[in-house]
Amino acid sequence: MDxxxxxxxxxxxxxxxxxxxxxxxxxxxxxxxxxxVNFVRVDLAGRPTIKASVLSILPAVQGSPRRTTLGSGPAQxxxxxxxxxxxxxxxxxxxxxxxxxxxxxxxxxxSLGYLDILTQAGLKEQDKQRxxxxxxxxIFIEExxxxxxxxxxxxxxxxxxxxxHSPHLAPEFLExxxxxxxxxxxxxxxxxxxxxxxxxxxxxxxxGQGANYENTLVVGKNGVIKNKLRFTDxxxxxxxxxxxxxxxxxxxxxxxxxxxxxxxHSLNSKLASKIYEQKNRYEPVGMGANISGQIGGELDINAxxxxxxxxxxxxxxxxxxxxEIGKRAVGIKNVTxxxxxxxxxxxxxxxxxxxxxxxxxxxxxxxxxxxxxxxKGKLAFFMAVDKVKFRKxxxxxxxxxxxxxxxxxxxxxxxxxxxxxxxxxxxCEAELMFAIVES
Numbered sequence: 427m428d429x430x431x432x433x434x435x436x437x438x439x440x441x442x443x444x445x446x447x448x449x450x451x452x453x454x455x456x457x458x459x460x461x462x463v464n465f466v467r468v469d470l471a472g473r474p475t476i477k478a479s480v481l482s483i484l485p486a487v488q489g490s491p492r493r494t495t496l497g498s499g500p501a502q503x504x505x506x507x508x509x510x511x512x513x514x515x516x517x518x519x520x521x522x523x524x525x526x527x528x529x530x531x532x533x534x535x536x537s538l539g540y541l542d543i544l545t546q547a548g549l550k551e552q553d554k555q556r557x558x559x560x561x562x563x564x565i566f567i568e569e570x571x572x573x574x575x576x577x578x579x580x581x582x583x584x585x586x587x588x589x590x591h592s593p594h595l596a597p598e599f600l601e602x603x604x605x606x607x608x609x610x611x612x613x614x615x616x617x618x619x620x621x622x623x624x625x626x627x628x629x630x631x632x633x634g635q636g637a638n639y640e641n642t643l644v645v646g647k648n649g650v651i652k653n654k655l656r657f658t659d660x661x662x663x664x665x666x667x668x669x670x671x672x673x674x675x676x677x678x679x680x681x682x683x684x685x686x687x688x689x690x691h692s693l694n695s696k697l698a699s700k701i702y703e704q705k706n707r708y709e710p711v712g713m714g715a716n717i718s719g720q721i722g723g724e725l726d727i728n729a730x731x732x733x734x735x736x737x738x739x740x741x742x743x744x745x746x747x748x749x750e751i752g753k754r755a756v757g758i759k760n761v762t763x764x765x766x767x768x769x770x771x772x773x774x775x776x777x778x779x780x781x782x783x784x785x786x787x788x789x790x791x792x793x794x795x796x797x798x799x800x801x802k803g804k805l806a807f808f809m810a811v812d813k814v815k816f817r818k819x820x821x822x823x824x825x826x827x828x829x830x831x832x833x834x835x836x837x838x839x840x841x842x843x844x845x846x847x848x849x850x851x852x853x854c855e856a857e858l859m860f861a862i863v864e865s
Contacts, residue, residue, distance in 0.1 A: 430519040430556045432456045434548035439539065441531025444505055444618070444642070445493060447635030450527035454547060457520040459554040462677060463513060465496065465503045469526040474501040474849045477825075478510060480675045480702045481760040483695050484823060492628070494672055494691045497823035499848060504529040507671030507691065508618075512540030514674050515609035517549060519556060535617035535641035537667060541610060561682030562708050565700045572688040574697050579683040584669065586686045588662040592621060594647050598662035604670065613670065615656050616663035619643035622651065669694050676702050725749065725793065733796050734789060735805060735865070739766050742786035743793070743828075751797045754831050757790035763822040778820040783846055783854045784811065791830040791842035791858055800837075803865055809839065810859040818853040820846075826853070838862050 438453040457464065463478035475498070476482055482496040493505040509530050513521065515537060533539035566575045582604040589597040602608055620628065620637075622644050628634045634642070639652040643660065657663055669686060672694035680701065686693075706726050725733075725746035734741070742759050749755045761778055768776040792806040820826060826846050833841030840862060845855040 428556050430459050430552040430554050431517055431549050432458075432520040432552060433518065433544065434550045437543050437547040439531065439533075439543045441533045441539070442636040443527065443529030444532030444535070444636045445634060446504070446527070446529045448527055448529065450525060450529060450531050452526075452531060453524040454544065455522040455524065456550065457522045459520060459552040461520040461522070463510070463520070463674075464522055465506075466522060466524045467501045467503070467526075467528075468524050470501055472849065472851065474498055476501055476503050478506065478675055479677055480695070480698045481762075481825065482823065483675065483699070485763055492691065494668075494675075494695060496675075499821060499824050501849075502528050505532065506530050507668045508532070508535075508537050509540050509671070510674045511609070511667045511671035512537035512544060512614065514670055514679075515541055515606050515614050516544040517606040518544065520552065532618075532636055532641050535637075535643070536664070537609075537614040537671075541614050557678045559676070559678040559680050559701070559705045559708075561680060561701065562704060565697065565704065567693055567696050567700065569693060572690065572693055574684065574686045574689040574693050576680075576697060576701065577683045577685070579681055582679065582681055583683040584666055584686070585683070586662050586666050586669070587688070588665055589688060590621070592645075594621065594649075595645050595661065598659045600659060600662045600666065602666070609670065613663055613667050616660045616667050617641065617643050617656070618664055619645060619661050622646040665689070673698050673701070676705065678705065730793060733793050736789060740785075741789070742782060743789045746790070746793055747827075749794060749797065752795065752832060752835060754829075755790050755794035756830075757786075757793065757828045759786045759826040759828070761820055761822055761824045761826060765822070768822065776822050778824075780814075780816045780854065783816075783820060783826065784814060784856055784858075786826065787828050787830065787844040787846055787854070787856060788842075788858050788860075790828040791840075791844060791860070794830055794832065794842070795835070795840045795860065795862065801862060805863050805865050806840070806860040807863060808858070809861050812857040812859070814854070814856040816854050818848065818851065820848060820853055824848045833857075 433456050436455050440451045443450055465476045467474050476496050484495045484497040494507045495502055495504045561576050561578045564577050585601040587599045644651045675698050730743055743757045744760050745758050747756045767779055771779050795806055828846050830842050830844040833843055840860045842858045846853050
């Protein structure tokens with residue numbers, strides 16, 4: 427039961443993005459307990475914040491199959507895996523990362539530079555306990571000859587097999603029990619790499635604009651070009667580094683045995699999402715046997731479904747962040763490209779339908795009203811919608827935050843004032859009237 431940690435003091439670092447080739451300045455700042463890792467794009471209007479979470483991962487079609495990209499609205503952060511791995515190795519849970527560009531600095535192609543600067547910042551123990559999630563059920567994912575599985579275990583263990591079927595890159599295997607100390611010594615210094623045969627094709631596609639022989643191990647027919655290995659099996663160690671960075675987006679440290687065969691960012695991200703879903707199934711937050719009178723607690727999707735009759739594809743609330751029953755509630759909807767309505771609603775330029783934003787807002791209001799003991803098992807039907815205003819489009823990658831406040835509440839009717847926000851800015855607001863009826 428160790429405590430969460432942040433850094434003691436602010437530190438800054440600059441470097442070139444491996445893929446964009448642009449110079450980027452980055453500043454690490456301490457963050458409160460429970461804040462997690464948050465990127466702030468200080469170069470954009472409104473300084474949008476992007477939470478380091480599986481819910482923020484952009485699909486490869488918007489990012490790149492050779493890196494992990496996070497997004498919130500139009501704001502993106504690319505190639506975050508080496509930095510996220512370094513935070514694991516530095517034993518840091520909560521931190522604010524201010525950045526003035528779209529890609530994290532590549533430094534020497536490993537996590538070493540980030541480990542060094544975070545060590546200079548110092549560690550500060552915080553008041554809340556660190557959270558670990560122990561894998562309950564095996565998860566298996568396979569695509570394109572690559573696979574990854576996670577099994578229950580009492581520790582965080584990775585077994586990785588690298589096999590490119592290339593005459594210039596022999597198969598490699600490594601198995602480690604991961605701790606911050608092991609990461610710093612065995613994984614953190616391992617640098618990114620590519621085959622010489624891939625290099626020109628990647629450059630032609632616009633990738634690797636900031637790569638060189640110092641920050642990227644280029645493997646030719648006679649071995650590494652213009653560089654030397656730090657480990658005889660540095661390639662598989664770097665694949666582990668990427669995997670750790672991608673899995674850190676779960677938001678909790680895990681206890682499980684990850685077995686990977688040629689896994690890359692796409693497969694890593696899918697595993698992280700599946701673990702996140704399992705975590706939410708096994709760790710319902712805030713929904714106890716008696717919800718009545720609860721103030722300030724969270725409700726996960728399982729708790730919400732005990733209150734609302736809605737189910738997929740018409741359940742639009744992912745989590746209730748706080749609730750004061752009959753008075754106020756705050757909920758979230760994570761908008762992703764996989765939401766079914768994007769298949770037909772402006773598919774060339776995905777925009778969430780405004781009526782569904784209002785519906786999601788109403789569902790948060792429904793939870794607030796129907797969670798009361800006297801309304802248990804009842805239904806809330808729309809009677810009227812008034813003063814609806816849409817101020818901004820909502821697109822994949824956005825996180826909708828709904829705040830609803832009760833107006834006049836009677837035994838059979840309820841009035842709710844609601845607003846929806848993205849990045850702290852109102853995108854929709856409305857007044858809703860419900861009829862509360864027996865189911």
